[in-house]
Amino acid sequence: MAITIITERQLAADQQGLWKKALQAVQTKNYKYAVTILKTLVKRVPGFLEGRKLLRACEVKSTPEAGRKASLFGGLRVTTSRKDPESVLVNVEDDLERDPYSVSANEALFAAANDLGLPEIAAFALETICQGMPNAKKHLHLLANHYIKNEQFSEAAETYRRVLKADPTDPIAMRGEKDCSARATMKQGNWEGKGDFRTKMKNANATADLESGDKMGLTRAELEARLAQLSEQYAADSANLPVxxxxxSVYEQMEDYANAYxxxxxxxxxxxxxxxxxxxxxMAMHEKAMQAEIEYYEQVLAADPSNEExxxxxxxxxxxxxxxxxxxxRARVEANPTDAQLQFKLGQALFDAGEFTEAIPALQRARTNPNIRIKSMLMLGKCYHAKKMVDMAIRQLLDADKELLTMDDTKKEVLYMIGVLYDEAGNKEKSIETLKAIYEVDYGYKDVATRVESAYS
Structure with a gap:
């Protein structure tokens, strides 16, 4: 018969009697007696998590040296092989009675519980290790991954915060805490509905073929199995570069861009x-992750424009x-300050971020490269315009127009912006004359026809 998690109410009558005796022993602070009763009960009912938790707490109370044995002697020998997880779930309690914080015993309990499909007990085993060793990054990361796998995002976020207390610079924990907090918020707000975040996005046509497999032909189940294997290796050695x-790579194939980043x-x-x-x-994964989230919230707003959150x-x-x-x-420019292409990308990024003043020197440096000179001048014109320096914007764009010999899309964009700027400056005549050059070759370009024809009405 499969082992399942059961509650106090589901205990049989004789088991209820043992439970009450244990509670009475705890109330009188007779912890060793409580341990004896609770261990008997847990061995009879391995899925009684509440009893297992109380047993562990009593063991800690009655074992002043708890945790020291494992740290001094490398842990106790687990009495049962992992090949028989049901036996491990029962017999590991003999080791844990001697040292409730035993790393090896709790790791055996974690593995056995996972094998039996009991994630609650698996999490409890890792939590016990982390309680005994609060700065154990390896096990905290393993615990966070376990919570994520079981979609317990609030717990995962809190676990990552515990990692950051031990190591404020841990990159995985920094990103993981933000991602899990966001996913927890979405789950609490029912953005995820009955499925996970990706299912919701799929229903909104934001993702495609997420469940059908990846580019390498693996199904999602196979990818998750692969990730579980790698997570164990990572927990054993978080500095293993190939792992x-x-x-x-697996996260990327699963389209979990936040974790891939x-x-x-x-x-x-x-x-x-x-x-x-x-x-x-x-960086590519970072942009994809944020873009996916933006698209998701845009769809939420499209469905409910009054959603202030x-x-x-x-x-x-x-x-x-x-x-x-x-x-x-900025980091790329600092690494290679003479690269004009990088200067242009920095200027464009600063412009998009609304930092127009800082964008100007980067774009001026980029303007020296013939291959991106016109693009840089156009962006400079936009920066001057954003700073309400209309005359300088016009002058910059006029210089760009002189260097554009054919009426391509770039020249149209430059001329259109010049025409709009002349209009803003109150020079209607020059505005219309500039826009006529576009009107004569591309009647449908933006609102050129409307602007030009309005001058004749």
Missing amino acids: VKDIA SFYAYAYQLGGSADVALNDKA AAATLAQRKAEIAQAVVADA
């Missing part, structure tokens, strides 16, 4: 920041994306 890269970024750091391709990959979150995410792109572009 970290493999985890990042976290692990690609961590892999880049582990490699001594030498592999530029890893950094590029991390979604509107606020959308605005916040857009601002975060702009700042993230700026930070990445």
Whole structure:
């Protein structure tokens, strides 16, 4: 008969009697007697999690040396092989009675509970290790991954916060805490409905073929199985670069871009920041993750324009994306300050973030490269316009227009902006004359026809 989690109310009559005796022993602080009763009860009913938790608490109370044995002697020998998880679930309590914080015993309990499909007991085993060793990053990360796997995002976020207390610079925990907090909020607000976040996005046509497999032909179930294997390796050695890269790749294939970003970024750091391709990959995942979230909230707002929470979150995410792109572009320029292409990307990122003054010098430096000169001049014109320096914007764009010999899309954009700026400056005649050049070759370009024809009415 399969072991399942049961509550106090589901205990049989004789088991209820043992439970009451244990509670009475706890009330009188007779913890050793309580341990004896509770261990008997838990062995009879391995799925009685409440009893197992009380047993562990009593063991800690009655074992002053709890935790020291494992740290001094490398843990106790688990009395039963993992090949028989049901026996482990029962007999591991003999080891835990001697040392409730035993790492090896609790790891055995975690593995057995997972094998039996008892995530609550598995989480309790890891929580016990972390209680005995609050700064055990390895087990905290394993616990966070376990919570994420079981869609307990609030618990995962809190676990990542515990990691950050031990190591405020941990990149996985920093990103994981934000991601899990966001997913917990969405779940509490019922954004996820009856399914997970990706299911909701799929229903909203924001993702495609998420459940059908990845580019390498693996199904989602196979990817999750692969991720579970890699997570165990990562828990054993979080600095294993090949494992970290493999985890990042699996998350990418699962279209979980937030976690893919976290692990690609961590892999880049582990490699001594030498592999530029890893950094590029991390940034690409970061942008995809944020863009997916933006698209999701845009769909939420389209369905419910009065949703103030979604509107606020959308605005916040857009601002975060702009700042993230700026930070990445700035870092690239600092690494290679003579690259005009990078200067242009920085200027464009700063413009998109509303930092017009800072964008100007970057775009001026980019203007020296013939291949991006016109684009840089156009962006400079936009910066001057944003700063209400209309005359300088017009002059910059007129210089750009002189260098454009054919009426392509770029020249049309430059001329259109010049025409609009002349109109804003109160020079209606020059505005219409400029826009006529576009009207003569492309009647349907933006609102050129309306602007030009209105001058004749």
